[in-house]
Amino acid sequence: MSFSSAGYQLLPVLPELVLAVGAMALLMLGAYRGEGTTRLVTTLAVVLLVVTGALELMLPAGKLTTFGGSFVVDDFARFLKVLAIIGSAATLILSTEFLSDPSRRIFEYSILVLLSTLGMMVLISAADLIMLYLGLELMSLALYVVAASNRDNAKSTEAGLKYFVLGALSSGMLLYGASLIYGFTGTVDFAGIAAAVKSGSVGIVFGIVFLLAGLCFKVSAVPFHMWTPDVYEGAPTPVTAFFASAPKVAALAVFTRVTLTAFPGIVPQWQQILVFVAIASMALGSFAAIGQKNIKRLMAYSSIGHMGFALVGLASGTVEGAQGVLIYIAIYVAMTLGSFAVILTMKRNGQPVEQISDFAGLSRTNPMLAFFFAMLLFSLAGIPPLAGFFAKWYVFVAAIKAGLFTLAVIGVLTSVVGAFYYLTIVKLMYFDEPAGQIEPMRIELRTVLAVAGIFNIFFFVYPGPLVSVATAAAKSLF
Amino acid sequence: MILPALFFYLFAGVCVASAVMVIVSRNPVHSVLFLILAFVNASGLFILMGAEFLGMMLIVVYVGAVAVLFLFVIMMLDVDFVELREGFIEYLPIGLVIGGIFVVELLLVVFSWVINPSTAKQITAAIPANVSNTEALGLVLYTKYIHYFQIAGMVLLVAMIGAIVLTLRHKAKVKRQDINVQNARTPELAMAVRKVASGQGLQDSDAAEWVK
Numbered sequence: 113m114s115f116s117s118a119g120y121q122l123l124p125v126l127p128e129l130v131l132a133v134g135a136m137a138l139l140m141l142g143a144y145r146g147e148g149t150t151r152l153v154t155t156l157a158v159v160l161l162v163v164t165g166a167l168e169l170m171l172p173a174g175k176l177t178t179f180g181g182s183f184v185v186d187d188f189a190r191f192l193k194v195l196a197i198i199g200s201a202a203t204l205i206l207s208t209e210f211l212s213d214p215s216r217r218i219f220e221y222s223i224l225v226l227l228s229t230l231g232m233m234v235l236i237s238a239a240d241l242i243m244l245y246l247g248l249e250l251m252s253l254a255l256y257v258v259a260a261s262n263r264d265n266a267k268s269t270e271a272g273l274k275y276f277v278l279g280a281l282s283s284g285m286l287l288y289g290a291s292l293i294y295g296f297t298g299t300v301d302f303a304g305i306a307a308a309v310k311s312g313s314v315g316i317v318f319g320i321v322f323l324l325a326g327l328c329f330k331v332s333a334v335p336f337h338m339w340t341p342d343v344y345e346g347a348p349t350p351v352t353a354f355f356a357s358a359p360k361v362a363a364l365a366v367f368t369r370v371t372l373t374a375f376p377g378i379v380p381q382w383q384q385i386l387v388f389v390a391i392a393s394m395a396l397g398s399f400a401a402i403g404q405k406n407i408k409r410l411m412a413y414s415s416i417g418h419m420g421f422a423l424v425g426l427a428s429g430t431v432e433g434a435q436g437v438l439i440y441i442a443i444y445v446a447m448t449l450g451s452f453a454v455i456l457t458m459k460r461n462g463q464p465v466e467q468i469s470d471f472a473g474l475s476r477t478n479p480m481l482a483f484f485f486a487m488l489l490f491s492l493a494g495i496p497p498l499a500g501f502f503a504k505w506y507v508f509v510a511a512i513k514a515g516l517f518t519l520a521v522i523g524v525l526t527s528v529v530g531a532f533y534y535l536t537i538v539k540l541m542y543f544d545e546p547a548g549q550i551e552p553m554r555i556e557l558r559t560v561l562a563v564a565g566i567f568n569i570f571f572f573v574y575p576g577p578l579v580s581v582a583t584a585a586a587k588s589l590f
Numbered sequence: 591m592i593l594p595a596l597f598f599y600l601f602a603g604v605c606v607a608s609a610v611m612v613i614v615s616r617n618p619v620h621s622v623l624f625l626i627l628a629f630v631n632a633s634g635l636f637i638l639m640g641a642e643f644l645g646m647m648l649i650v651v652y653v654g655a656v657a658v659l660f661l662f663v664i665m666m667l668d669v670d671f672v673e674l675r676e677g678f679i680e681y682l683p684i685g686l687v688i689g690g691i692f693v694v695e696l697l698l699v700v701f702s703w704v705i706n707p708s709t710a711k712q713i714t715a716a717i718p719a720n721v722s723n724t725e726a727l728g729l730v731l732y733t734k735y736i737h738y739f740q741i742a743g744m745v746l747l748v749a750m751i752g753a754i755v756l757t758l759r760h761k762a763k764v765k766r767q768d769i770n771v772q773n774a775r776t777p778e779l780a781m782a783v784r785k786v787a788s789g790q791g792l793q794d795s796d797a798a799e800w801v802k
Contacts (some may be wrong), residue, residue: 125737132744139751179737220755227748234741246741253745256754270755 124176124185127167127193128233134160135226142219150211150219157222158204161229165197175588177239180303184239188438191585192236195442199358200229202449205556206456220529221261225354227414228254232362235403239373241290241300244366248286248330250280251359252576255520258354259347278329279447286326292319302374312381320375320382324389327370330363331419334392344412350463352408353452357445364419364441364487366486368426368434372589380427386427390520393420398529401513406466407455410533411448417530418444424523425507428514434586435579436507443503443571443580446490450564454485459551471537473546481553484543484565489538492566493531499571598638605631618664626657643724 122129138160142153168190176185204225211221231250238244256279260272294300296315297308311315329336344352371382397417404410422444425436458465477481491500504527511520553561571578608627614619629652636645718726730737786792 120736136747184739218753218755224748224751224755227744227751230744242738243741246738246745250741250745250748251747253752257748257755260756263756457692 119178119180121178124171124178125183126171127164128230128237129481130167131160131164131226131230131233133164135223135230136138138226139220139223140224147256148217150217150222151208153219154208154211154222156203157226160226161197161201161204164229164233165194165201168193179243181303182240182243183234184238185237186588186589187581187585188365188369189237191438191581192361192441193233195445196229196232196236196358196361196365199361199445199449200225200232200354202560203350203354205355206353206449206453206560208556209554210348210350210454212440215264216262218261221258224254224258225260228258229358231560232358235362236365236369239303240367240534241294244282244370245287246367247289247362248326249283251362252283252330253280255355257361258351261277261342262348263525265306265346265348267346268348269346271343274346275339275343280358282326282329282336285322285329289319289322289324289326292316295319302370306375306376312375312378316378317381318379321385323370324367324382324385327363327367328339328389331360331367331423332416333389333419333423334416335389335394337393337396338417340416341409343465343474344415345406345408349452349456349466352411353449353456356411356448358454360415360419361441361445364422364426365436367423368437369589371426371563372434373500379519383427385428386423387516387519390395390420390427390519392424393417393423394523394526395420398533401530404533405468407458407468407471408466410468411451411455414530414534415448417526418492421504421507421523421527424492424516424519425510427508427519428516430510430514431583431586431590432510432513434589435582436510438582438585439506440503442582443491443499443568446564446567447488447500450484450488450561450568451492453557453564454481454488454560457481457550457553459556460548462551465550468537471548472540472544474541474550477549478553479548481561484561486538486541487565487569489534493534494527495531497572499568502571502575598635601631601634601638606637619661622657622660622664625660626653629653629657641723643722643727644654646724 135157138153138156141156142149145152168185171185171190174186177183203224207221207225211217228251231247231252231254233247234243235247235251238247256272256276259275260269262268290300292315293305296313296319297305299305299308325336329339332340344355347355371386375382393416396419397413397415401410401413401417404413418440422437422440425433425440427433428436455466456464458470460470471485474485487498491498494500494504504523508520508523511517511523605628608624608631612621612628615624629648633648633653636648684771718729721729760788784792792796
């Protein structure tokens with residue numbers, strides 16, 4: 113058997129190695145020192161994520177591949193990995209209070225978040241179907257556990273179980289699609305698949321449908337969104353913040369990489385799937401959110417809608433489209449983390465309150481918080497000059513340039529519908545009678561909210577860096 | 591050439607028969623035992639085909655772990671299987687329809703199966719000549735596919751942590767074994783010699799001290 117170690121350098125996976133070894137070291141620390149170390153383990157986990165992100169940025173520029181081409185580090189991977197790491201680190205920071213409760217001092221929470229992040233990084237860099245599947249499973253398995261981490265709460269357990277069963281089903285579909293694609297092309301390598309697929313035979317299209325169904329589940333796009341509201345509502349709020357940020361980045365990354373690098377020869381075939389999924393997600397995200405009373409369920413429908421908008425960019429199948437997706441997901445992560453910092457602050461008498469009516473009169477009891485939340489909601493609705501407007505602008509421009517006029521028009525219309533429920537909350541906060549005092553905001557929540565809010569409000573002043581990095585990242589795929 | 595054919599029909603026949611027995615036997619424990627028989631025979635079929643690694647894996651994983659797990663579940667949980675089967679006649683028509691569709695599909699696959707000739711050329715790791723397939727797997731699993739192997743290991747680590755996080759409960763009253771404490775025990779710690787005055791016995795307070 114001929115095997116040479118050429119093409120198996122470890123430098124491109126250095127950040128992943130550091131993260132994996134670090135996570136295992138922290139696991140040992142926690143296991144030997146007991147549950148009193150939760151705080152220490154969480155702090156070290158954040159440090160480890162920062163180090164990993166820094167290492168990722170310090171890797172030599174250009175496109176690096178290793179493990180026989182199945183692992184690739186290009187500008188696209190760097191951009192999204194750093195974004196996923198930011199999402200995970202912010203989640204850990206937002207979880208400090210959740211973990212300080214004596215009944216839930218589980219140090220494994222941070223370890224699972226770290227290992228899930230490792231899965232995301234593998235997923236973002238995956239350049240063949242096996243790597244994709246392993247990354248996806250590593251990411252998801254840790255997510256199932258953290259969803260049920262509040263195990264004395266029936267809703268949290270239900271969320272974990274529901275997510276696990278449906279996730280296993282979607283993994284099955286994804287694997288079925290992957291095996292069909294392997295069967296029809298004879299390779300699992302994305303570049304090899306792209307070389308083999310010049311025309312869309314029925315078998316390949318079948319495979320793509322199943323593969324995309326599995327991926328749609330992970331980004332919670334309609335019609336594979338059913339788990340989202342229940343899991344978002346049932347899981348502990350910091351976990352919901354995690355679900356809404358980092359895993360979405362990784363899943364959207366692999367969505368983009370698979371469609372654009374493995375199937376560039378048959379764009380029309382997957383374009384129609386994506387157009388349908390995008391329209392359905394945007395419509396459901398806007399209309400179903402209107403009747404919601406629980407803020408976490410509302411955020412679930414909001415994230416379904418936002419994934420629909422991001423997929424509009426991908427559906428165009430062009431460099432502009434990919435760039436739009438990258439800008440969209442970056443701004444979406446900032447808006448989501450900021451909103452969840454606000455939702456985590458909403459506590460009365462030591463109990464978290466999750467009803468939308470609890471936000472009434474927040475502008476009088478807590479003007480700064482209300483202002484930032486209002487700005488985030490305007491941004492989520494896509495009102496200029498906030499960041500959310502630019503996110504939508506880039507994807508719609510890409511769709512129009514690719515000739516997808518219907519898609520762009522439907523997108524704009526649904527975002528108008530979506531604005532209704534975001535503005536309802538703003539109206540509640542500013543024009544209704546206060547529903548009572550809320551507890552003072554913790555310092556770590558303030559920090560996350562301030563960073564996210566300021567990015568969101570002042571993005572239009574200096575959008576250059578993000579846009580140019582996203583452009584370089586998008587170009588590295590073509 | 592007659593011997594392999596005989597073994598094939600033996601394994602295949604027993605496999606199908608025990609698969610039927612899995613669904614028709616009334617006692618769930620018997621079902622699981624027939625399931626194990628089916629697995630062992632399927633593994634024999636794999637070995638006849640020359641895929642000895644798959645055959646061994648089938649025994650190790652399915653018989654050794656999965657079937658034993660089934661047995662445990664059936665014995666531990668009080669599942670009333672007679673009750674579960676109540677709707678059998680009601681669901682029979684739809685079951686027959688689905689079964690019929692499967693048969694048609696199977697026939698279509700069997701009679702129209704063509705392997706794309708270009709597929710064979712694109713095989714990334716061809717089976718090398720003159721080695722058994724266990725060896726061939728071993729040659730690539732820890733070299734060419736080491737990264738898949740390692741990431742699969744991380745997935746299993748997450749599964750293990752998850753199982754512990756979700757089920758381990760530290761109960762206050764559970765006495766745990768501490769080997770260091772046991773080894774450090776001396777006769778002075780473990781025993782107390784008391785002079786007992788005749789007709790009086792020990793006081794409760796003495797007993798309490800001794801228990802400690």
